[in-house]
Amino acid sequence: MIVAEVWWIGLIEAVVIINVLLLAFAYTTLVERKLLGRMQLRYGPNRAGPFGLLQPIADLVKLVRKEAFFPAKVEALPYIVAPAFSAFTALAAFSVVPWGQGWHIGSYYVNGVVANVPIALILFFALGSVGVYGFIVGGWASDSKYSLLGSMRTCAQLVSYEVSLSLSVLGVILLGHSLSLSDIVNKQIDSVWYIGPQFVGFVVFFLAAVAETARAPFDLPEADSELVAGYHTEYSGMRWGLFQMAEYVNMITLSALAVTLFFGGWEGPWAPLGPLWFVIKLVIAIAIFIWIRATVPRLRYDQLMRFGWKVLLPVATLNAVITALVVAWTS
Amino acid sequence: MPQPVDTLKGFAVTFRQLFNKPITVQYPEYMRPVYPRFRGRHRLWRHENGLEKCVGCSLCAAACPADCIRVVAAENTAENRVSAGERYARIYEINMSRCIFCGYCELACPFDAITLGNEFEIAEYSRDDLIYTKDILLAEPIKQVPVADPDEFDTPIPYYQVHS
Numbered sequence: 001m002i003v004a005e006v007w008w009i010g011l012i013e014a015v016v017i018i019n020v021l022l023l024a025f026a027y028t029t030l031v032e033r034k035l036l037g038r039m040q041l042r043y044g045p046n047r048a049g050p051f052g053l054l055q056p057i058a059d060l061v062k063l064v065r066k067e068a069f070f071p072a073k074v075e076a077l078p079y080i081v082a083p084a085f086s087a088f089t090a091l092a093a094f095s096v097v098p099w100g101q102g103w104h105i106g107s108y109y110v111n112g113v114v115a116n117v118p119i120a121l122i123l124f125f126a127l128g129s130v131g132v133y134g135f136i137v138g139g140w141a142s143d144s145k146y147s148l149l150g151s152m153r154t155c156a157q158l159v160s161y162e163v164s165l166s167l168s169v170l171g172v173i174l175l176g177h178s179l180s181l182s183d184i185v186n187k188q189i190d191s192v193w194y195i196g197p198q199f200v201g202f203v204v205f206f207l208a209a210v211a212e213t214a215r216a217p218f219d220l221p222e223a224d225s226e227l228v229a230g231y232h233t234e235y236s237g238m239r240w241g242l243f244q245m246a247e248y249v250n251m252i253t254l255s256a257l258a259v260t261l262f263f264g265g266w267e268g269p270w271a272p273l274g275p276l277w278f279v280i281k282l283v284i285a286i287a288i289f290i291w292i293r294a295t296v297p298r299l300r301y302d303q304l305m306r307f308g309w310k311v312l313l314p315v316a317t318l319n320a321v322i323t324a325l326v327v328a329w330t331s
Numbered sequence: 332m333p334q335p336v337d338t339l340k341g342f343a344v345t346f347r348q349l350f351n352k353p354i355t356v357q358y359p360e361y362m363r364p365v366y367p368r369f370r371g372r373h374r375l376w377r378h379e380n381g382l383e384k385c386v387g388c389s390l391c392a393a394a395c396p397a398d399c400i401r402v403v404a405a406e407n408t409a410e411n412r413v414s415a416g417e418r419y420a421r422i423y424e425i426n427m428s429r430c431i432f433c434g435y436c437e438l439a440c441p442f443d444a445i446t447l448g449n450e451f452e453i454a455e456y457s458r459d460d461l462i463y464t465k466d467i468l469l470a471e472p473i474k475q476v477p478v479a480d481p482d483e484f485d486t487p488i489p490y491y492q493v494h495s
Contacts, residue, residue, distance in 0.1 A: 039345045275484045294339065295345045 006108060013114045014095065021094055024055035032290045039294040060241075067239035070197035071143060078141035083235065083242035086134025090249035093127040097256045098182045099278045100266050112266065112275070113182060120181040121173065124257065125166055128212070134216075134246065135221065139231030150230025153301070154221040158212060160308045165208035167316035171201040171323035172261045181257075185265035193264040200319045202262045204312050205259045207253040210292060211308065213247060217296040218302060251321045255285035364479040365449050370432045372450040373425055374408055375468040376443065378415055383469070384444035385423060386416030391436035391445055399429035400436060416442075417463070423465040449476040 018185045030045065030052060037044025045052035070079075097120075100112030103229065117123060132154065139151025172194050176184035186193055195202050211218035222230030259265060259281040269275035356363050365371070376384045387404030405421035413419035422425045437446050455461050 035349075038353065039348045041351060041353050041355070042349055043355050215460075291342065291345065295341045 011111055018091055025245055028248050030056050030324045036294050040314045041150040063241040066237040068239050073235050075141040078137045080112050082138030083136045083239045086131050086246035087242040089127045089131030089245040093124050094123050096258055098228055100275045118180045121179045131279055135231050139327050142234035144229045144234050147231055147232045152229050154231055155306045158222055161211040162209045164204055164316045165212055167320055168201045168204035168283045169261055170200045170320040174323050174327045181260050189267045195262040204316045216293040217298050236314040251289055255282055258285055357389050366435040366479055367481040370434045370447040372453050374446050374448045383414040384416050384442045385420045386429055387418045387420040389450050390439040393433040394439035397429045397431050401424040425463045427453055427463055428461040449478055450474050
């Protein structure tokens, strides 16, 4: 269901969403540090402001004022562009995620999504795949062995897990008969949340999403104990901040996609709160990401590859095939 | 072998910690009591009649492995009696940026003139400020550190002998 929307409303929405997303990124870092701290019997940041609430702002000020270190032998253009590129694709991917039904305000119609495109899901994965190049190129351009190792791992890991990620949502596409995320949510509101019929798909999706965002236990591209900081070893200041932003925004965006595809998007179990339900589900999804990080130790590299290709991929394929058969049978 | 049940148990463990009180000591506001034998900032002592205990023998300087103590002695005279002995320390300096807090000076001193106190917050902004003169060492330390109950911790019999 695509309803025409005046172009400048979309523009305003885009500006608002980007700012909300950046704020969410800043406070996700705080929530992560707090939650990790509490899970390890620490307090986490509690000095800057009440409960450490000003910590993200202090971090931002520090990062902006910090020298953006520039090693002598870097490939200048890719080195500078890579973090901005990754951050851009991460932010852009959120534009197709719907957070509300859409509203009539006066004579205008406001979509519950920045860009209501019929191929939203493909666009999402396309942007995600392109964003990986930022990490790979950034690590390569740094001219450092740790960066190069990090970007090689990024290359191998993100490419192999992207396959499982894309295949795992195939079942949802088949059930929803659409690639538009708004349509998929509307379908779920009419029937059931797809976490039920697509539970296997959800598990594969979530594991692949953790790997895709390069977070523990799949944080091999930036394994601090082995590779210093992986692909962003040679970055500092706000360039490093942009990489960090890309990583966290990717996490938020993939959580949002999980909420949209498997948990009915903006639909709530009782009160019609609209976007608030979306936010609540999103926060829970992010908390689970953090919980996983606090619990599971990092995988070894061969374990990572084996898990991706020998477990997730066959399961995702099987899930897609079975869903296809069932959908063909019943319709 | 993957062990999914054990992994889930691990998740339960981390989740349970959320409801426990963190064990972090909030240091600047709450200072943990140091043990009674803690070796911190040095202190020079006086006799009860006001005379300095230090007689300027330089044994502490000789014992110091970090070579951070400098003593220049001078004779006591009838009109200028500083210490109880024949001589006194005209200059007594400890370079705190070199001190390793081993306590050998305390052991070497024949008159218990120098001891190691409990204060450990001795950071300064300048290296020059870390050279403590005699006046600084003779005065009461500005910062005071809580000391744990000696009955509880300062056992005369070593722990490993009691519990073996």
